[in-house]
Amino acid sequence: MIYNFNAGPSVLPQSVLQEASNAIVNFNNSGLSILEIGHRTPLFEAVMNEAISLVKELMKLDDDHEVLFLHGGATTQFMQIPMNLLNENETAAYADTGVWSTKGIKEARLFGNVDIVCSSKESNYNFIPKDFAVPNAATYFHITTNNTIYGTQWQQIPKVSIPLVADMSSDILSRKLDFNSFALIFAGAQKNMGAAGATLVVVNKQILGKLKRAIPAIMDYQNHIKAASMLNTPPVFAVYASMLTLRWLKENGGVEAIEKINNQKADLLYDAIDNSKIFKPTAAKEDRSKMNVCFVMEDVEKEKAFLEFAKQNNIYGIKGHRSVGGFRASLYNALPLSSVEYLVGKMKEFEKR
């Protein structure tokens, strides 16, 4: 057994992997592979419709919020959002909490003005800024709810009177939030929801269609809404993997239930780090991510030895991102509590040596 703490693409439920692999050979007893059926067939339309309705149900979305499954990853959304929402003479507000925010800012500047209302860059993004104001004149406010690389997470979603846009790539459906309070939510599926290739976009349709710019057809959210995410060939297998993972989440009690387990997992690992004499956390305590736990060693020289020890013990994917160093254990929805117990046990074993 491998304990998979990879940051993304990342661990998926075993039952999802099993069912997805069966579907590659024989999808729903059709005698055909999921990879060789037409996307405009009742067979696949049922997959897309179920994926969309599961998102609506799990997020408790109202009728203004549309669910889309698109291509291009979260990175394409950095461009598609300002392209659809920001006029040339307008200003969008951004919170700069890491590399992913920075990429969003860079793309938005191609379409309009950007006001960076807060930043934790000077301390290598190890906290979430608290003291800032978002101008009411801004067209929207963009945040990254969970900063995958630095292990920080917005514990309080800021209250603003302008449309709130959120990159939830690494904590989508991991905790209860008022998802209807967001104007737009996006997430690459490969971290907490399914397989790489599909991107979830939840958009309040009331904010669309107010733009002067002409939008290329494939980039226009309104076209995707009209076409029910079938404007062109969707990433069929990635949507299917997401649908299975969403089903799994629903069967396991939905967001409320998974949040409880996610809290247990994070508490267990942070406690172990806080009580260790050799490991120490990198993120500010009050902003710690429940999804990506970043830590380093007091003695940097020993980090290589721990990585080697982890590898020998079938612990996969805990090397930290190069911009933080040390270690990062990603505790996404599909990672069982027992994997965290195992990791903590091995950390203690290493410390004893």
Ligand SMILES: *Cc1c(COP(=O)(O)O)cnc(C)c1O
């Ligand atoms: C991984 C990640 C991205 C980039 O996602 P892609 O799907 O690879 O484009 C963007 N934002 C956050 C917060 C991420 O964790």
